[in-house]
Amino acid sequence: MIKSQDISENELQNIWKKQSFTSTLQTQSGDIVSVLSIGEHNNSASGPDFKSARLRIGNLVYVGDIEIDSDYNNWKTHGHNIDSKYNKVILHISLINKNNQHYIYTKDGRKVPTLTLGKFVKKELFTKVNSIIQERNDNNNGFIRCNSISDSVELNTKKEFIAKLGIERFSKKCDRIYQRLKELVYISDLNLKEPTIRYSLHPEFAKREFTSKDFKDKNIWQQLLYELLFESLGYTQNKEIMLKLARSVNIDFINAHINKNNFIELESLFFNVSGLIPEVKNLPKEEVSEYTLQLANIWEIIGKNYDGQKFSETDWHFFRIRPQNFPTIRIMGGIQYLDMILHSNLIGVIIQKIDEIKNISILINSIRSLLIIRSKGYWKTHYIFDQPAKNEIKYFIGFSRADEIMVNIILPFFMVYFDAFGKKEQSKKILHIYNLFKQKDDNKITREVSNSLGIEPLINNTIYAQGMIELYRNYCSKNNCLECEIGKIVFN
Numbered sequence: 001m002i003k004s005q006d007i008s009e010n011e012l013q014n015i016w017k018k019q020s021f022t023s024t025l026q027t028q029s030g031d032i033v034s035v036l037s038i039g040e041h042n043n044s045a046s047g048p049d050f051k052s053a054r055l056r057i058g059n060l061v062y063v064g065d066i067e068i069d070s071d072y073n074n075w076k077t078h079g080h081n082i083d084s085k086y087n088k089v090i091l092h093i094s095l096i097n098k099n100n101q102h103y104i105y106t107k108d109g110r111k112v113p114t115l116t117l118g119k120f121v122k123k124e125l126f127t128k129v130n131s132i133i134q135e136r137n138d139n140n141n142g143f144i145r146c147n148s149i150s151d152s153v154e155l156n157t158k159k160e161f162i163a164k165l166g167i168e169r170f171s172k173k174c175d176r177i178y179q180r181l182k183e184l185v186y187i188s189d190l191n192l193k194e195p196t197i198r199y200s201l202h203p204e205f206a207k208r209e210f211t212s213k214d215f216k217d218k219n220i221w222q223q224l225l226y227e228l229l230f231e232s233l234g235y236t237q238n239k240e241i242m243l244k245l246a247r248s249v250n251i252d253f254i255n256a257h258i259n260k261n262n263f264i265e266l267e268s269l270f271f272n273v274s275g276l277i278p279e280v281k282n283l284p285k286e287e288v289s290e291y292t293l294q295l296a297n298i299w300e301i302i303g304k305n306y307d308g309q310k311f312s313e314t315d316w317h318f319f320r321i322r323p324q325n326f327p328t329i330r331i332m333g334g335i336q337y338l339d340m341i342l343h344s345n346l347i348g349v350i351i352q353k354i355d356e357i358k359n360i361s362i363l364i365n366s367i368r369s370l371l372i373i374r375s376k377g378y379w380k381t382h383y384i385f386d387q388p389a390k391n392e393i394k395y396f397i398g399f400s401r402a403d404e405i406m407v408n409i410i411l412p413f414f415m416v417y418f419d420a421f422g423k424k425e426q427s428k429k430i431l432h433i434y435n436l437f438k439q440k441d442d443n444k445i446t447r448e449v450s451n452s453l454g455i456e457p458l459i460n461n462t463i464y465a466q467g468m469i470e471l472y473r474n475y476c477s478k479n480n481c482l483e484c485e486i487g488k489i490v491f492n
Contacts (some may be wrong), residue, residue: 027113064090072097079318147452166467173412237317268298333396371402
């Protein structure tokens with residue numbers, strides 16, 4: 001029996017390209033499918049697998065997109081049913097369809113026929129594909145080229161080099177934050193709106209020398225931390241638009257137009273500017289919750305004052321994102337952080353903890369506890385608007401994500417803060433935290449690099465984990481082996 005894990009979706013797409021079928025294709029409901037054009041293969045990270053295909057299904061010819069999944073259930077688990085990018089799908093193809101489902105439904109409610117590929121392909125083809133995959137894996141004995149010979153390098157040499165890369169990676173984060181800090185000061189001094197100089201600053205900016213006096217404005221630090229946190233909550237696929245959202249809905253606007261501690265107004269502002277809220281005026285009343293209606297009504301008032309950029313639902317990615325990482329949930333976590341920055345003095349609280357708590361382990365846990373955000377309200381039971389979740393959502397920001405924010409945002413942010421004001425002892429303390437910090441989770445890069453180099457015990461030490469990422473991205477993946485301190489030894 002063919003199983004969904006027997007073959008990758010890439011190989012399924014190749015089968016569709018080659019049209020290697022044993023008999024005439026039929027949908028689950030029995031309609032004959034004639035392929036007039038397989039469509040254009042979509043190589044991007046989101047959207048259907050094939051665009052602009054032409055199919056005759058039954059007696060009708062359709063032009064649209066095709067999505068291919070290993071399992072029929074992936075249509076929902078991958079979020080395609082709530083992603084408007086999939087509204088033009090005309091045929092859903094899956095390797096298996098355990099419950100013999102005849103249709104899937106797009107976000108706009110359209111019923112689309114589904115086809116089970118396993119019925120029309122020889123099982124020998126899957127065996128052949130699997131042998132090719134295994135051969136490929138056998139010929140690639142590790143994640144990095146020096147995997148089989150890295151034992152010739154002393155452990156201390158590896159540790160020293162990777163720790164050095166970990167510090168370099170931290171320095172790059174600090175440099176990027178400091179650059180944005182100076183931009184915010186420059187923008188504030190000129191009293192210009194962000195879009196005016198978003199892509200190129202005046203040449204005078206490059207010549208200007210900044211001193212600690214330039215960084216006295218509390219609002220600039222608040223805006224900076226707010227942007228960094230929102231960007232980090234976007235992960236890879238939504239980080240750019242999360243950053244744009246934070247820059248569009250800036251702190252100056254919030255302070256001027258949102259009532260203090262009025263959380264529902266913040267929610268209305270963000271979900272309307274983001275474009276994620278449904279168009280309630282175009283929907284039947286019974287399909288709209290009181291919460292959604294309330295956000296829409298509040299926007300009627302505060303929206304009159306907003307003249308910044310607005311976004312569309314199509315700007316956001318839901319594809320291959322777990323529901324707990326959907327933009328709606330991450331925006332709610334970001335709003336909680338923003339509220340803490342504006343009304344609970346988050347920056348001042350963390351500074352006080354760094355100044356007063358001597359024990360590093362206690363200090364780490366104390367700051368981490370601020371970053372973990374429990375769910376509440378409407379979004380405790382929803383991932384998207386007006387569709388209740390099957391299970392309760394416990395956290396907007398969980399333990400693992402809080403650790404990532406600590407490493408990638410909090411530590412470099414406060415390193416820049418203390419350096420800007422010449423507080424050397426606090427800067428040293430930040431580096432000390434970075435050296436001792438241990439994260440609960442790892443990732444594919446750190447797992448594979450640590451395994452290839454035989455340094456698995458270091459995988460959760462942040463300085464080494466960050467060094468492994470730097471090693472892979474700047475050396476291994478670019479074949480810069482002879483520039484790497486490890487590569488110089490093993491390849492010479």
